[in-house]
Amino acid sequence: MADTRTPEPAAKPAARTPDTTxxxxxSRRAIYDAALSLVGEVGYPKTTIEGIAARAGVGKQTIYxxxxxxxxxxxxxxxxxxxxxxxxxxxxxxxxxxDTGDLAADLKTVLRATVDELVDPQYEAPSRALTAxxxxxxxxxxxxxxxxxxxxxxxxVKRLRAAQEAGDVRPDLDPRVALELLVAPLAHRWLLRTxxxxxxxxxxxxxCALGGLTPR
Amino acid sequence: MADTRTPEPAAKPAARTPDTTxxxxxSRRAIYDAALSLVGEVGYPKTTIEGIAARAGVGKQTIYxxxxxxxxxxxxxxxxxxxxxxxxxxxxxxxxxxDTGDLAADLKTVLRATVDELVDPQYEAPSRALTAxxxxxxxxxxxxxxxxxxxxxxxxVKRLRAAQEAGDVRPDLDPRVALELLVAPLAHRWLLRTxxxxxxxxxxxxxCALGGLTPR
Amino acid sequence: MADTRTPEPAAKPAARTPDTTxxxxxSRRAIYDAALSLVGEVGYPKTTIEGIAARAGVGKQTIYxxxxxxxxxxxxxxxxxxxxxxxxxxxxxxxxxxDTGDLAADLKTVLRATVDELVDPQYEAPSRALTAxxxxxxxxxxxxxxxxxxxxxxxxVKRLRAAQEAGDVRPDLDPRVALELLVAPLAHRWLLRTxxxxxxxxxxxxxCALGGLTPR
Amino acid sequence: MADTRTPEPAAKPAARTPDTTxxxxxSRRAIYDAALSLVGEVGYPKTTIEGIAARAGVGKQTIYxxxxxxxxxxxxxxxxxxxxxxxxxxxxxxxxxxDTGDLAADLKTVLRATVDELVDPQYEAPSRALTAxxxxxxxxxxxxxxxxxxxxxxxxVKRLRAAQEAGDVRPDLDPRVALELLVAPLAHRWLLRTxxxxxxxxxxxxxCALGGLTPR
DNA sequence: ACATAATCGAGACGGTACGTCAGGTCTTTTT
DNA sequence: AAAAAGACCTGACGTACCGTCTCGATTATGT
Numbered sequence: 001m002a003d004t005r006t007p008e009p010a011a012k013p014a015a016r017t018p019d020t021t022x023x024x025x026x027s028r029r030a031i032y033d034a035a036l037s038l039v040g041e042v043g044y045p046k047t048t049i050e051g052i053a054a055r056a057g058v059g060k061q062t063i064y065x066x067x068x069x070x071x072x073x074x075x076x077x078x079x080x081x082x083x084x085x086x087x088x089x090x091x092x093x094x095x096x097x098x099d100t101g102d103l104a105a106d107l108k109t110v111l112r113a114t115v116d117e118l119v120d121p122q123y124e125a126p127s128r129a130l131t132a133x134x135x136x137x138x139x140x141x142x143x144x145x146x147x148x149x150x151x152x153x154x155x156x157v158k159r160l161r162a163a164q165e166a167g168d169v170r171p172d173l174d175p176r177v178a179l180e181l182l183v184a185p186l187a188h189r190w191l192l193r194t195x196x197x198x199x200x201x202x203x204x205x206x207x208c209a210l211g212g213l214t215p216r
Numbered sequence: 217m218a219d220t221r222t223p224e225p226a227a228k229p230a231a232r233t234p235d236t237t238x239x240x241x242x243s244r245r246a247i248y249d250a251a252l253s254l255v256g257e258v259g260y261p262k263t264t265i266e267g268i269a270a271r272a273g274v275g276k277q278t279i280y281x282x283x284x285x286x287x288x289x290x291x292x293x294x295x296x297x298x299x300x301x302x303x304x305x306x307x308x309x310x311x312x313x314x315d316t317g318d319l320a321a322d323l324k325t326v327l328r329a330t331v332d333e334l335v336d337p338q339y340e341a342p343s344r345a346l347t348a349x350x351x352x353x354x355x356x357x358x359x360x361x362x363x364x365x366x367x368x369x370x371x372x373v374k375r376l377r378a379a380q381e382a383g384d385v386r387p388d389l390d391p392r393v394a395l396e397l398l399v400a401p402l403a404h405r406w407l408l409r410t411x412x413x414x415x416x417x418x419x420x421x422x423x424c425a426l427g428g429l430t431p432r
Numbered sequence: 433m434a435d436t437r438t439p440e441p442a443a444k445p446a447a448r449t450p451d452t453t454x455x456x457x458x459s460r461r462a463i464y465d466a467a468l469s470l471v472g473e474v475g476y477p478k479t480t481i482e483g484i485a486a487r488a489g490v491g492k493q494t495i496y497x498x499x500x501x502x503x504x505x506x507x508x509x510x511x512x513x514x515x516x517x518x519x520x521x522x523x524x525x526x527x528x529x530x531d532t533g534d535l536a537a538d539l540k541t542v543l544r545a546t547v548d549e550l551v552d553p554q555y556e557a558p559s560r561a562l563t564a565x566x567x568x569x570x571x572x573x574x575x576x577x578x579x580x581x582x583x584x585x586x587x588x589v590k591r592l593r594a595a596q597e598a599g600d601v602r603p604d605l606d607p608r609v610a611l612e613l614l615v616a617p618l619a620h621r622w623l624l625r626t627x628x629x630x631x632x633x634x635x636x637x638x639x640c641a642l643g644g645l646t647p648r
Numbered sequence: 649m650a651d652t653r654t655p656e657p658a659a660k661p662a663a664r665t666p667d668t669t670x671x672x673x674x675s676r677r678a679i680y681d682a683a684l685s686l687v688g689e690v691g692y693p694k695t696t697i698e699g700i701a702a703r704a705g706v707g708k709q710t711i712y713x714x715x716x717x718x719x720x721x722x723x724x725x726x727x728x729x730x731x732x733x734x735x736x737x738x739x740x741x742x743x744x745x746x747d748t749g750d751l752a753a754d755l756k757t758v759l760r761a762t763v764d765e766l767v768d769p770q771y772e773a774p775s776r777a778l779t780a781x782x783x784x785x786x787x788x789x790x791x792x793x794x795x796x797x798x799x800x801x802x803x804x805v806k807r808l809r810a811a812q813e814a815g816d817v818r819p820d821l822d823p824r825v826a827l828e829l830l831v832a833p834l835a836h837r838w839l840l841r842t843x844x845x846x847x848x849x850x851x852x853x854x855x856c857a858l859g860g861l862t863p864r
Numbered sequence: 865a866c867a868t869a870a871t872c873g874a875g876a877c878g879g880t881a882c883g884t885c886a887g888g889t890c891t892t893t894t895t
Numbered sequence: 896a897a898a899a900a901g902a903c904c905t906g907a908c909g910t911a912c913c914g915t916c917t918c919g920a921t922t923a924t925g926t
Contacts, residue, residue, distance in 0.1 A: 059899040132348040170431045177420045180401040188400035204393045212428025215386045275878040491873045564780035567839050602863045609852045616836035617828040636825045644860020647818045707904040
């Protein structure tokens with residue numbers, strides 16, 4: 001969508017900018033599909049560009065022409081997967097955290113859904129792979145955060161701001177910090193597999209974060 | 217003739233167990249050093265087993281004999297680094313979270329130290345690499361958590377239990393959940409580089425987690 | 433005490449001379465057997481010193497102590513095989529080409545036997561391997577010729593000299609040249625597999641060599 | 649061309665057939681040169697595929713793609729050397745044994761030339777290596793004989809047939825047997841280094857073979 | 865008879881080369 | 896002009912052996 005616009009008038013003289021208008025949509029789709037299925041089947045490290053090209057019925061150069069790395073392919077494929085899922089599910093592209101007036105309940109709803117998504121076997125392999133790649137490669141990591149993570153986090157910022165206005169959250173708090181108190185524990189358990197990631201845990205995190213550790 | 221008799225009652229014929237007593241201490245040290253320095257210099261993905269062997273002045277087989285993978289080498293090297301640092305620093309091998317009676321202050325002290333360690337350039341590359349490898353490879357991840365992470369987390373459990381007895385923390389809380397409220401946000405920022413990881417952030421997390429998000 | 437004296441007035445200080453009297457006969461036998469059987473089974477190039485040691489139930493060093501190379505092991509093993517065969521077959525260690533007075537018949541008898549030996553599957557693999565190794569390595573080749581080939585050739589020299597005295601062979605001929613006219617064609621066919629090596633061919637060679645190519 | 653079609657309904661899935669038309673002539677030449685020079689310098693056993701690739705400035709895979717073994721590379725390199733030498737020397741690609749009417753003289757001419765070639769240091773190392781490899785490996789040996797040896801031998805067959813028609817050679821003789829009486833002794837001395845290989849020896853073999861061993 | 869010393873089995877070690885796999889570039893032909 | 900195909904150089908993979916070396920544990924004399 002935003003894809004059709006050339007993202008850069010290319011400052012770099014060495015930047016070989018292939019003509020986006022002539023790009024084969026068929027190939028791109030096939031590459032996305034091949035990349036995701038391969039990561040699911042054999043894991044990220046054993047997924048190779050040659051393998052993706054072969055399964056997609058595509059020349060290697062077609063991949064190298066449009067993506068700088070295996071991780072970049074997977075990131076785009078994953079974004080595309082999300083978009084397609086969004087299109088399929090809801091008409092509107094934008095999600096919101098519900099605001100029923102009951103902050104705790106709203107947060108539990110959302111975090112439970114997050115738990116479900118994280119443990120969904122279809123998504124797990126590629127998102128782990130992507131996260132791990134981003135941890136090691138700062139450039140990829142920045143893109144990962146910007147395109148995939150930050151939009152979701154902004155939803156929390158919005159909901160928490162509303163809660164502050166409603167008097168449900170202390171007004172002096174930075175919503176960025178608050179949000180991380182809610183989201184980071186789930187991410188932690190998922191990434192490091194320290195303990196099982198369940199709905200009960202999501203509830204406990206919400207209660208604990210809202211009420212604080214100290215007695216009242 | 218001797219071939220026909222099973223020299224081992226073991227089931228797995230593939231289990232080649234080299235003789236640990238004959239192992240060369242010199243080689244092991246050299247491999248640890250080479251692995252850590254290479255990861256620091258060229259990054260984890262460009263660190264190769266051949267490279268480690270070459271820099272350590274060691275045959276490749278000596279690495280393959282004792283470790284199953286590059287990640288395993290690095291994990292052990294990192295553990296060894298920790299041990300040596302511990303030996304050098306303090307006489308006793310055991311650390312504790314201080315207990316001055318002021319829980320918030322104690323936690324801030326520890327989390328600030330954690331921040332310092334995470335951004336220490338010497339440790340950053342290998343620990344990122346290791347964490348990322350553990351995220352993708354469950355076996356390695358389990359080992360990483362068990363040997364490196366869990367011991368640290370237990371210190372929080374202990375300190376929080378003490379705080380519960382002292383009435384500084386709500387007695388109904390699971391210390392594991394509480395601890396993650398404190399630790400996970402730091403890990404989150406460090407791993408995903410969403411926002412800068414500072415002492416101020418550590419303090420904010422402690423205040424926020426102890427006091428809770430809702431007004432009192 | 434014996435250690436302090438240099439066991440050899442030799443120039444080479446590196447000359448490690450193991451004590452032959454303490455040598456293990458069991459090991460030597462086992463090494464011979466292992467070497468011959470391995471060459472028969474997997475061929476000469478895939479026969480390794482480690483493999484011989486393993487099959488013989490012997491340490492690698494025991495081989496390196498007594499032989500300079502794989503080829504040397506095999507050569508000795510082959511010589512030993514010949515000796516044992518000789519001991520088993522005839523009482524006397526010395527062979528002779530029969531002298532019935534009929535030179536052609538005597539030569540045919542011997543050359544037919546040679547054909548049989550060359551195509552014997554048990555001997556073929558090791559002797560091909562040995563010959564090939566000697567072709568490439570002059571030192572080994574010299575030993576091969578001296579210990580294995582030359583003794584046989586001397587039998588022809590003797591028989592041909594007798595034939596010259598009896599007036600059956602032209603007196604001006606060099607027996608060395610004459611002998612090669614008889615033996616080399618067989619060796620040629622065997623080594624290069626140009627055409628089948630048969631009794632009929634042995635007979636043809638004898639007739640042709642004795643009578644000459646030109647009409648009489 | 650027929651190569652590119654046929655995706656193959658064939659049974660063998662292992663049959664990887666690279667596209668000959670896209671082959672790099674530069675690489676092939678470089679590999680031939682590197683192989684021959686290395687064999688000349690360090691000998692056949694110490695010539696490695698890695699070494700050939702390095703000297704030729706070629707990837708190892710480029711060798712493995714087109715040849716099954718080190719020996720096969722050398723064989724082709726040697727054949728190519730012969731072809732180039734032939735092109736350089738004479739216009740016509742075909743050689744003949746001269747027919748001056750004096751069979752003995754003609755044979756001596758050719759066999760002396762053969763002697764010269766065999767002791768030529770440039771050719772000696774690779775041809776010994778090739779011969780030895782062919783002795784041990786029947787497949788290679790067959791190719792060696794067919795492509796390198798047999799064409800030369802056919803020249804003898806032709807000359808000997810002519811001699812038979814001219815009445816210089818007994819008409820009942822098989823030219824294949826006769827030819828081996830002439831050629832094999834030279835090969836024997838060359839391969840096994842029993843005695844020096846000289847022009848005088850070539851002459852003696854011719855005289856002896858033509859006249860026969862028995863007195864006339 | 866027993867201490868002495870070399871050989872023995874075993875196998876870890878620093879290396880070299882193997883044959884394979886994939887990366888990323890380049891070229892050729894097809895669409 | 897991009898795409899499918901795939902040959903090419905590069906370099907790492909993990910394995911197999913090389914020949915050296917160090918370990919106890921046998922032997923096997925030679926005082």
